[in-house]
Amino acid sequence: MPVKYIPYYPNTVQGQAILDNIIRNRRVLRYRDNDKVYERIQRGMPYYEMEKIEVVGVGSQPAKKNENMLIRGECISACAYLKDKNIKVDLAYIDPPFASGADYARKVYLRKNPKIAEAIAKAEEELELEELRVFEEKMYGDIWNKEDYLNWMYENLQAIKSVMSETASIYVHLDWHIGHYVKVLMDEVFGEGNFKNEIAWCYSGGAVPVDRFPKKHDTIYWYSKSNEEWIYIPEYRDYSKKTQQRGRTQVKGSDAKLRAEGTPINDWWVDIAPVTSPTDHEKMYYATQKPKALLERIIKASSNEGMIVADFFGGSGVTAKVAHDLKRKFIHCDVGINSIQTTRDRLVAAGAEFDIYDIQDGVSLFRNPVQTMDKLKSLITGLKNEDALDSFWEGGIQDSKLGLVPVYIPNLLDHSTKVLDIPLINRIINEAMPDLPDGTKQVIVFYVDIENDAELKKFISEYNATGMDIVLRDLKSILDDVVINDEINYQIKESKTGFKIEIKSFISDRLIQKIDAYNQKKSLNSSRKDIFDEDSKENEEGNGNRIKKKMLTPISISRHGLELIELISLDCTSKDGIWKSDFELKIDKNGYVILNGKKTKDLWNTKIVSDKKPLRMKIRNIAGDESIIIIDNHS
Numbered sequence: 001m002p003v004k005y006i007p008y009y010p011n012t013v014q015g016q017a018i019l020d021n022i023i024r025n026r027r028v029l030r031y032r033d034n035d036k037v038y039e040r041i042q043r044g045m046p047y048y049e050m051e052k053i054e055v056v057g058v059g060s061q062p063a064k065k066n067e068n069m070l071i072r073g074e075c076i077s078a079c080a081y082l083k084d085k086n087i088k089v090d091l092a093y094i095d096p097p098f099a100s101g102a103d104y105a106r107k108v109y110l111r112k113n114p115k116i117a118e119a120i121a122k123a124e125e126e127l128e129l130e131e132l133r134v135f136e137e138k139m140y141g142d143i144w145n146k147e148d149y150l151n152w153m154y155e156n157l158q159a160i161k162s163v164m165s166e167t168a169s170i171y172v173h174l175d176w177h178i179g180h181y182v183k184v185l186m187d188e189v190f191g192e193g194n195f196k197n198e199i200a201w202c203y204s205g206g207a208v209p210v211d212r213f214p215k216k217h218d219t220i221y222w223y224s225k226s227n228e229e230w231i232y233i234p235e236y237r238d239y240s241k242k243t244q245q246r247g248r249t250q251v252k253g254s255d256a257k258l259r260a261e262g263t264p265i266n267d268w269w270v271d272i273a274p275v276t277s278p279t280d281h282e283k284m285y286y287a288t289q290k291p292k293a294l295l296e297r298i299i300k301a302s303s304n305e306g307m308i309v310a311d312f313f314g315g316s317g318v319t320a321k322v323a324h325d326l327k328r329k330f331i332h333c334d335v336g337i338n339s340i341q342t343t344r345d346r347l348v349a350a351g352a353e354f355d356i357y358d359i360q361d362g363v364s365l366f367r368n369p370v371q372t373m374d375k376l377k378s379l380i381t382g383l384k385n386e387d388a389l390d391s392f393w394e395g396g397i398q399d400s401k402l403g404l405v406p407v408y409i410p411n412l413l414d415h416s417t418k419v420l421d422i423p424l425i426n427r428i429i430n431e432a433m434p435d436l437p438d439g440t441k442q443v444i445v446f447y448v449d450i451e452n453d454a455e456l457k458k459f460i461s462e463y464n465a466t467g468m469d470i471v472l473r474d475l476k477s478i479l480d481d482v483v484i485n486d487e488i489n490y491q492i493k494e495s496k497t498g499f500k501i502e503i504k505s506f507i508s509d510r511l512i513q514k515i516d517a518y519n520q521k522k523s524l525n526s527s528r529k530d531i532f533d534e535d536s537k538e539n540e541e542g543n544g545n546r547i548k549k550k551m552l553t554p555i556s557i558s559r560h561g562l563e564l565i566e567l568i569s570l571d572c573t574s575k576d577g578i579w580k581s582d583f584e585l586k587i588d589k590n591g592y593v594i595l596n597g598k599k600t601k602d603l604w605n606t607k608i609v610s611d612k613k614p615l616r617m618k619i620r621n622i623a624g625d626e627s628i629i630i631i632d633n634h635s
């Protein structure tokens with residue numbers, strides 16, 4: 001019996017610890033008395049219609065079917081689909097957002113103006129014009145509070161587990177930001193007994209802090225579904241010179257021979273370099289892209305040829321590409337359209353065959369969820385950030401009669417908030433609204449879907465005792481109005497050898513607006529002091545004018561806008577329905593043509609030629625928006 005108890009700190013720092021937030025109840029983790037996760041898991045994975053939008057390869061022949069899939073949509077909904085179709089995966093690798101607190105952006109490269117491409121290419125040998133042709137756009141957001149992240153991750157892990165075959169493994173790639181917390185979740189979801197390894201992937205390069213050790217490793221957790229049977233094919237490396245010299249024995253003079261294959265690779269990997277250098281041939285210009293060698297090691301260790309390898313946060317498509325190269329089947333899923341396009345093009349170049357699906361989850365995504373959120377916010381007239389409101393509210397609208405009207409927008413990165421249901425409206429009424437400033441008369445709640453309209457309205461009328469009105473608004477209607485197609489002008493000519501389409505002009509209001517906004521931001525950021533400082537710094541190196549010019553020259557595009565085109569695809573099979581690319585021409589970031597996935601040494605010259613009659617043409621702009629037009633053979 002202790003003599004006394006010395007007080008310590010019974011309360012954890014808010015938002016930091018999860019262990020005392022969790023109680024085990026019905027084998028489902030629960031956060032304090034919050035039942036949300038439990039209710040959502042009880043309800044099941046949200047299943048939406050899947051629209052097949054493109055077939056690449058054999059799938060176009062009616063008798064055959066592609067087993068490889070690219071799915072645009074959330075992990076949890078992709079799993080719902082696979083489960084419904086009884087498709088099991090044999091290996092899952094996921095590299096989800098790390099909760100790093102960052103918004104990831106990608107560089108968007110204007111292509112060379114094809115009308116003067118040769119001249120530009122020549123000029124570039126002398127002048128570094130890179131800065132002038134590049135702007136950035138948000139790709140995906142990674143800003144979460146820990147609890148929301150862990151709730152979300154918990155559901156994703158449960159969803160993935162539900163589609164894993166009995167002998168399957170899962171590898172979850174994270175780092176110091178959240179890895180240890182997710183390890184706890186994985187113990188819960190997969191069972192501590194199924195933990196196999198915590199792999200440290202070590203690398204070097206990048207920024208080095210002065211106040212602590214440089215953080216130079218990621219952590220990959222490997223669990224199997226079953227503790228009886230799983231695949232592990234060890235990889236060996238050669239014994240050290242010393243061991244070889246003494247005849248591959250454990251110690252000098254011993255008779256016991258070490259195994260012939262070499263020594264097995266252990267759980268810290270120091271021999272795989274990250275993809276960093278722009279000249280790296282595997283670089284896809286996708287933030288957080290992982291190297292092929294990393295996936296090669298994982299896929300070879302935990303799967304056999306012919307098995308299905310899935311990546312539900314697929315990014316640049318590294319898992320699908322390596323799985324294909326290693327003769328496995330692949331499923332690639334990602335919420336962002338840029339991921340699907342990057343992966344599609346990567347796999348086309350590799351000669352893979354696959355189908356592309358789009359999950360019809362309610363919001364026609366404007367490239368990706370982060371950009372859709374930004375777009376939505378900009379479209380809600382009068383919406384502004386308001387200091388008086390906490391972060392639950394997206395902001396408020398100042399109304400002359402009602403005063404400040406707080407606005408709630410669901411987080412498109414988190415599927416659970418998209419559906420307006422009783423638990424969510426309950427939270428709004430009982431947690432969020434009571435904290436609003438005195439005198440608030442109305443709130444606006446945007447939704448993507450309502451679970452049960454009548455029940456929800458009944459709940460509001462019975463339980464809303466706040467004295468404030470709740471106005472419900474459908475988010476989808478806002479977006480549908482604004483997605484305008486790019487305008488394509490072309491001329492088609494038929495000759496003995498086939499059809500030649502010349503693109504005359506390409507007008508993309510979406511991109512023009514984006515470039516204007518980028519130029520404005522840049523000119524605001526480059527204050528006179530910056531210019532002076534950079535100037536003098538460069539002057540010391542002897543070429544001050546160059547920097548000055550670079551900082552002040554806005555990005556401009558020609559009147560015909562052809563440098564905004566990334567890919568042209570011709571469907572010669574059908575005028576409607578699922579896309580089949582019979583001829584495609586991609587323009588790489590240096591202006592060179594990639595024809596049907598094969599690199600060429602030709603600069604693009606505004607034309608695309610096909611030996612079959614094109615029925616439809618799809619043009620993808622450099623930010624990833626796609627426009628389709630039916631070909632009029634008389635234009």
Ligand SMILES: C[S@@+](CC[C@H](N)C(=O)[O-])C[C@H]1O[C@@H](n2cnc3c(N)ncnc32)[C@H](O)[C@@H]1O
Pocket residue numbers: 073074075076095096097098139140286287288289290291312313314315316317318333334335336339413
């Ligand atoms: C760290 S990146 C993956 C990078 C990838 N391993 C590679 O090597 O290119 C995370 C990806 O997850 C995607 N993502 C975020 N939330 C998602 C969700 N709920 N479902 C599916 N994908 C999601 C993002 O769009 C992003 O491409």
